[in-house]
Amino acid sequence: MSHHPKLAILGFGTMGQAISAGLVEASGYPAKLIHVATRHPAACRARAEALGLRLSNEADAAVKAAEVVLLCVKPKELKSLLDGLTAAGALDHRPLVVSIAAGATLEFLTAHTPENTPLVRAMPNTPCSIRRGMTVLAAGEGVTEAQLAQTRALFEPLGRVMDLDEKHMDAVTGLSASGPAFMFVILESLAEGGVQCGLPRAVALELAAQMTLGAASMVLETGRHPAALKDEVTTPAGCTIAGLMVLEDGRIRSVVARGIERATQVAAGLG
Ligand SMILES: NC(=O)c1ccc[n+]([C@@H]2O[C@H](COP(=O)([O-])OP(=O)(O)OC[C@H]3O[C@@H](n4cnc5c(N)ncnc54)[C@H](OP(=O)(O)O)[C@@H]3O)[C@@H](O)[C@H]2O)c1
Incomplete structure (x- = not known):
């Protein structure tokens, strides 16, 4: 400046x-x-x-x-x-x-x-x-x-x-301003999964955070759709698709999307 x-x-x-x-x-x-x-x-x-x-x-x-x-x-x-x-x-x-x-x-x-x-x-x-x-x-x-x-x-x-x-500001608040809190919970959960499988906690957290940074950077830097990038990681009958099935059973997409929707509704009432 x-x-x-x-x-x-x-x-x-x-x-x-x-x-x-x-x-x-x-x-x-x-x-x-x-x-x-x-x-x-x-x-x-x-x-x-x-x-x-x-x-x-x-x-x-x-x-x-x-x-x-x-x-x-x-x-x-x-x-x-x-x-x-x-x-x-x-x-x-x-x-x-x-x-x-x-x-x-x-x-x-x-x-x-x-x-x-x-x-x-x-x-x-x-x-x-x-x-x-x-x-x-x-x-x-x-x-x-x-x-x-x-x-x-x-x-x-x-x-x-x-x-x-301005009409988008509440949705921006729910997604991008509240979003770090959601990501911290997801990061914590990813690390817990690593700990459950025997990784030391500090190692699990570093892997989770760097992996998240890398995945987000791929979306921003390549401009490619997350679904296409996901497909590249997913070998037929491999471990990734097995893990994805469990996440889908837990309705991960609608749970996360509904979290943003709820945060947006509350943001609209704050002023
Ligand atoms: N937290 C987030 O991640 C986030 C993200 C995006 C936008 N926001 C928005 O950012 C704003 C601040 O949020 P925050 O999380 O930083 O809140 P916060 O941690 O509670 O900080 C609010 C600050 O305002 C001061 N304050 C209150 N009344 C004041 C007055 N009359 N004059 C001067 N200072 C006054 C408070 O201290 P005193 O009581 O000592 O005055 C405190 O330092 C909110 O409007 C929120 O919607 C927050």
Whole structure:
């Protein structure tokens, strides 16, 4: 990024920390340009200091000085936070406001910010902390190409970035933001299978994780359909098809797909 905007990050929990770590540790964003505001700074001072970030409980001051404001609070905290910032005049200079809150629509954000505030919804995930994230962006009305590019530039160092229509944001949340948790459970299960068959636990976990990384990379890098790649691993009457039969008996496809569907439904109700 050629110009690093002055950034206010409101909320320094799981995602505020993941994004800050990705920006500062992995992509060289100057820490001195980031002001993090949270209600209880003492609880996360050590992490902020390790990253070299300015940390306070002064959201108004952080926003007044910022070119870009990143909202990383829980959806239920958003209304009072935005109403407070608006009442304090902290958004009067119309910084670009980027919200990562699940379920909080552009309509909702518009209703709780001053008129003509440029708004973007972003849905990142925790792998952003190690630059393997996936972030989907949906821009509000009146957001310029330059502002969208500024938002992209913020998330691109943290992984892949995609623009989508806002109507997809809940499904994006259920799949790509909740998804790491689902994958961690699947990884744990794969490793348990190895342990059950005699592998030391650490070995089983490393094999499971590297195999998952490899399989996902094959899909992304070759552009081939997972079914075609699966067929290549599956020798007639071999061990892989035998294992696949057991997974299909357990309805693995519908269980996983329904998990995404349920997470999407809940995400839609969070805002
Ligand atoms: N977790 C994920 O994997 C994930 C993925 C994508 C998107 N998201 C979205 O990211 C947002 C944050 O989620 P999270 O998991 O990071 O939550 P979290 O760990 O609970 O962090 C929320 C942070 O917001 C702070 N906060 C609350 N009210 C505040 C206020 N008025 N002013 C300033 N800071 C305030 C909290 O600290 P204090 O109480 O000390 O203020 C805390 O640091 C949510 O909207 C969620 O939908 C999460």
